[in-house]
Amino acid sequence: MEEMKFEEAVSRLEKIVQQLEEGEKSLEGSLKLFEEGIKLSKFCSGKLEEAKKKIEILTKSEKGELAAKPFNLEEEIEKKENNS
């Protein structure tokens, strides 16, 4: 499941809901689906929490290469005013 994409997990989860709602499974089948559904739900919620907030801007290093560094709007505006 680690390799799964978020959208794949959601669409699989939707399918499981549909299958369970149709309710034409054996008890074993339903339990299996249910278990998978709960796992997917946890996976999705986990993904939603996963990312960290980070705002970066690409700036030219001395070598002339672009590198990412933290972005600060005020700093950028200040820089611009100093340049002009």
Added chain:
Amino acid sequence: MEEPRKIYKVSEINKIAKNLLEEKFPEIWLEGEISNFTLHSSGHLYFSLKDEDAQINAIMYKWQAGQLEFVPENGMKVIAQGKISVFVKGGRYQIIVYGLKPIGIGALQQAFEQLKRKLEREGLFDKARKRPIPMLPQKIGIVTSPTGAAIRDILNIIERRFANVHILIHPVRVQGDRAAGEIAEAIAYVNERFPSLDVLIVGRGGGSLEDLWSFNREIVARAIYNSRIPVISAVGHEVDYTIADFVADLRAPTPSAAAELVVTNKIELEKKILLLTSKIKLSMKHELDELTSQYRRLVDSRIFLHPEELYSQFQQEIDYYLEKITSKCAHFLDFQKERLNSIAGKLNVLSPLNILARGYSITYKLPENEILKSISQVTMKDKVKIKLHRGEIICTVEETDIPVKKESEKRGVKGE
């Protein structure tokens, strides 16, 4: 002393003029309206640029004309970039144009429509090639001005919604002559260096048609088209449509809207996952309830409560047959008994014992137990047995007599 007059040849003076002009005006920007426009079969463009009072001949060679993003038309206001020169053979002075830029709403609109039609024909706007924007973009690239309204609006939204996303800004100019090139380069650059970006927002805040013009440039359109990362265009205000919007995988009406698209999704998704989860729990509960009540119904059914009903029917049947058989047998036995009785009755009539009952007797010679029928069978003193209707008598022969007269007297001795 008279100085000798310098006499020029025509070609000479034209060349001098050419050199002077080219030296003086190696690169100028000239504003004017196009007239007498001709696309020559050689591919070069010939036209005039004019204002209210004057005009100048212009030529644009086909290698530069090929770079044009619009087809010049008579009446179009443009800024031409080029050098002033002289056509030596014709002695006509002219501007050799390197680049043309439409100006004014009319011209820009025309150029816009032209490029739109061209790219549409090429399939750059095809719905089929538009990639889905990931549901949950976590690494978001933004190509815009680091000081513009767009980045401020986007960050505001993200701040307000507590969105934990990773944002990477590629700073570019978003207006002016070099903006389009920078935007296109930036799109290509992040595709190459940061292919893990989930989505790329390309845009700027509102402005005049000229301000937004970079996003109507072919070079930007092609960069968006070639981006492997899905692109959301976010240019100007709701009413502004740019070529970039048509090529992008998704058009956000404004930069704020682009941020909302990316972030709102997340809140919606959280709700959706919760809903789906409660749905599977609910259906599972329903199913279990259903099965439980089904089980209850079965367990409580008559057959489990009164299992004897399963066989009582058969029991009854067996009883019935058993009774039938019994009575049949009884009948049969009765019948046989009767039959036997009648036979026995007949037999009785015939039995010698019955004769004995009437007073007759049977005499046996002993010890042989031989029935005596003639006197010749015995001699004196022989033992004989006389069988009566009831009991027997053992006798000794005292006298024998040949039966001549009273047979009944001579046959044997009568005794009780």
